[in-house]
Amino acid sequence: MKNLNRDFLRVEHYFAYKHLKECLHKEVQKGSKPFSWPVAIHRAIKCSDRRFYFWFRIWRYFFQSNKFKLGKVAKHKLRKLNRSYSTxxxxxxxxxxxxxxxxxxxxxxxxxxxxxxxxxxxxxxxxxxxxxxxxxxxxxxxxxxxxxxxxxxxxxxxxxxxxxxxxxxxxxxxxxxxxxxxxxxxxxxxx
CATH class of the missing domain: 2.160.10.10 (Hexapeptide repeat proteins)
Incomplete structure (x- = not known):
């Protein structure tokens, strides 16, 4: 039973991570080139609206998946991000x-x-x-x-x-x- 739960969590994390990369590719990196973390980070640093999408998607991923037990930290960071962008x-x-x-x-x-x-x-x-x-x-x-x-x-x-x-x-x-x-x-x- 524990192995089944562990496998289910792996699959769930895989699809959550895949969704995260797809969102960052469309919202932050933009363009037709394949997704690249260095390019996404560079574009997030360079442009403030892309920075919002970058951090919103990152912290939402950690909030939803609670990966590395960062769920509470992610919720706090999302509140702070919302305040700074008046959303x-x-x-x-x-x-x-x-x-x-x-x-x-x-x-x-x-x-x-x-x-x-x-x-x-x-x-x-x-x-x-x-x-x-x-x-x-x-x-x-x-x-x-x-x-x-x-x-x-x-x-x-x-x-x-x-x-x-x-x-x-x-x-x-x-x-x-x-x-x-x-x-x-x-x-x-x-x-």
Whole structure:
């Protein structure tokens, strides 16, 4: 039984590490060359927004995997990183590779969210729960662009290839290939 658990942890750590490298390749290193730790570190030192992605992914990896018993240290480091970039992203949030925050201040994300690949988020976006007892997940698909000061609340699903305009209030499911904007009420139309 212990060997089975140990093997399961090895596989889990392998996929977590593979995900970490994929995220760092798309968000920090960028380009078509294969992933390289020295290049990723150099680019993280050189550019402040890439530095955020680098440390966010590194500390989130250690928080999730608790590798080398660094889970508590990683949580503390993530809080410090959030404060320095004026964001509040819960380390339990599952965010796919290619994640991009255009302007950092005011971005708030709860832990019960799953965001797909290549998400673009602008300043002032809140992705959260309706209240403290809301247990569901907010699921956001691949290639979703979220405009500034948008509020996404509740246990909802947003499809792939969706564009959400500025100052939208989203509390309903959104189908794939849609544009969402708020005039006086939420409006959803096909692209």
């Amino acid at each position: 509040d992203i819960n380390p339990r949030a599952s965010i796919g590779p290619g994640f991009k925050i255009v302007h950092f201040p005011g971005v708030v994300m709860r832990g019960n969210i799953v965001i797909g690949a290549n998400a673009i988020i602008r300043q002032g976006v809140t992705i959260g729960a309706r209240n403290g007892t809301d247990q569901g997940y907010s699921r956001i698909g691949d290639n979703v662009e979220i405009g500034c000061n948008t509020c996404i609340i509740g246990d909802i699903t947003i499809g792939n290839n969706v564009t959400i305009g500025s100052m939208a209030f989203v509390n309903k499911n959104v189908p794939d290939n849609s544009v969402v904007y708020s005039a006086n009420e939420m409006v959803v139309r096909n692209k």
